[in-house]
Every structure is written in C-alpha cells, then in structure tokens.
Amino acid sequence: MRLYYKFSILVLFAFILSCKQTTKPTQKALVNEVVETISIPPSWVAGRVNKAKEKLGASEAGIVVWNAMEAHGGLAQWYANGPLSFRFNYQPLDGKTPRDSYQSVDTWSNRAVHTSVTDSTSQFGWTGEQAWVKAKDSTAFEYDTKFWALTPLYFLGQPFVLNGEGVNLELLPEMTYKEQEHDVVKVTFDAGTGDAPDDYYILYFGKESHKLAAIRYIVSYPEYFKDGGHAPEKFMEVVGENMVDGILFPTSYKTHWLTKDEKPGEYITQIDVSNVSFENDLPKDFFDVPKDAKILIE
Secondary structure, eight states: OHHHHHHHHHHHHHHHHHHHHHHHHHHHHHHHTOOOBOOOOHHHHHHHHHHHHHHHTTSHHHHHHHHHHHHTTOHHHHHHTOSEEEEEEEEETTSOOOEEEEEEEETTTTEEEEEESSOTTOEEEEOSSOEEEEOSSTTSOOSOHHHHTTTTHHHHTTTGGGGSTTEEEEEEEEEEETTEEEEEEEEEEOTTSSSOTTOOEEEEEETTTOOEEEEEEOOOOTTTOTTSOOOOOEEEEEEOOEEETTEEEOSEEEEEEEOTTSSEEEEEEEEEEEEEEEOSOOBTTTTSOOTTOEEOOO
C-alpha cells in the first residue's frame, strides 16, 4: 500500500509538471497572435497638413476652407484620430429606397466598409481600387453600393475632404442664410477624379463662425445619367453639433430641392448621423476584400 501511495504521488507530480511545461508555449502563441492594426506615422500627418495649408493659403476660397477646417477641429486632428465610424441613415420622404448602414472609413486613403444595420453579415465596401459586396441576396442593398461606398463621407467629412488631389475651389459672392452672412465656396473636380467628376458642391460657411451651415450639390453619376447631365440641384441644411475627439460633426441633414431664387424648397430627404467615433485599433486588413465577397465589375 505504501509503495502504491508513493507511485501515485509521483504520477500526480509528473502530471502537474507537464501542465506547467505546456503553459509557456501556449502564452507565447497568444503573444504571436496579436493583431497588427492600421497606423500612420505622425510625420505623414504633419506633411499632409502642411501641404494642404500651403495649397489652400494660395487663394481666397482656399483660405475660407482652411478657416472652416480650423473651426471644425483642425485638419491635423482629423487625420491624427484615425479611421472614422458612423451610422448614416438616409431616408427619402417620397418612399424611394432608403440607405442605412454602419460604416468605417479610412480618412487617410478613402477606403470604406459598410455593414447593414439589420444584418451584420451583409457588407459592401471600397478598397481604394475595388468595389465589393458580401450579402445573402440582392435585396440586402437595393442601390448602387459602388457609388454609395464613399458618398456619405463627402457630406460628413466636409470641409476636411476638400484638401485632396483634383479638388478645385472658387469663391462666390456672399449669401444671406437664416439671417446670417456666409462665405460661399464652389467645389469642382478635375476630370477622372472619383466616379462622378462632374459633381459640384456649393458650401455655405458662417462669416463669423466659419462653420459649415449648408451644402448645395448635384448628382451626375454616369450610371444614373448614361446620356450625360445631372439631377436638379439640391439644398442640404446642416443640423446640430456633435463634438467627437476634437472634431465637430452635425447630427443630421435636411435635404430640399433648390428653388429658382436659390432657396431651400420642397423637403425631400432626412439624414440622421449617429454612432460617430474614431477607431485607431482596426486590424490592418480591415478594408481588404473579405472572403467570399463579390468583386463589382467596373
């Protein structure tokens, strides 16, 4: 009995020792599985900001836009914060197709991933070179996802998105809007810039606050207008304020048709913006085409 007891103790000791010996390799494996995240050197941010400041400072329209960037938190802060995430709920009031998604956008290189608010497995995006969609069926996104991948950013990202290549700025006469004077800047694009280079924006910035108050714009996306031309001009009210990590965002937009006297007319679309945050811990491959996604043909 005593011999058996000693043997049992030895077996138990050996088992405990073996468990201890396997602990370190397991921990090491976990360390090796640390996910690499998206990052950008501070020197890149500084260089991009200095280049934008020099370019914008060379024209009256550019100075208005630079002042607006400063009023909204500053271009340096915009880039330093990292990728931007938000929900953009676009609801036409005439019963046409709504567009409601959670999205993350790489503000450094204009890449995007959208996720359906009703089905987290349904997604679409833009890698900077390829448009893709991953959904169970065609009813998940009943609109042109290639066009819509970056469209919300060109509203929510104003005025910061105006420092890119191919952007042209023109200072227009001042306008009175809601009994306040506003500087007005027209934005056009060089040929070959984006999917709809014939689009334009007319932006109203408060004369004293320098904050964005309204956006006039057209849609000329060739897939919608195969024979050329564009939709009638719209007038978008910028509503509310939401400060997130030093950057000022609106809480919603109200879109109207533009009247002949350049005033907001019929109210046609409500857009609500929520869940706004900056994400500096996204995996490095987050904006890549996911497995089983369909690449959209150019």
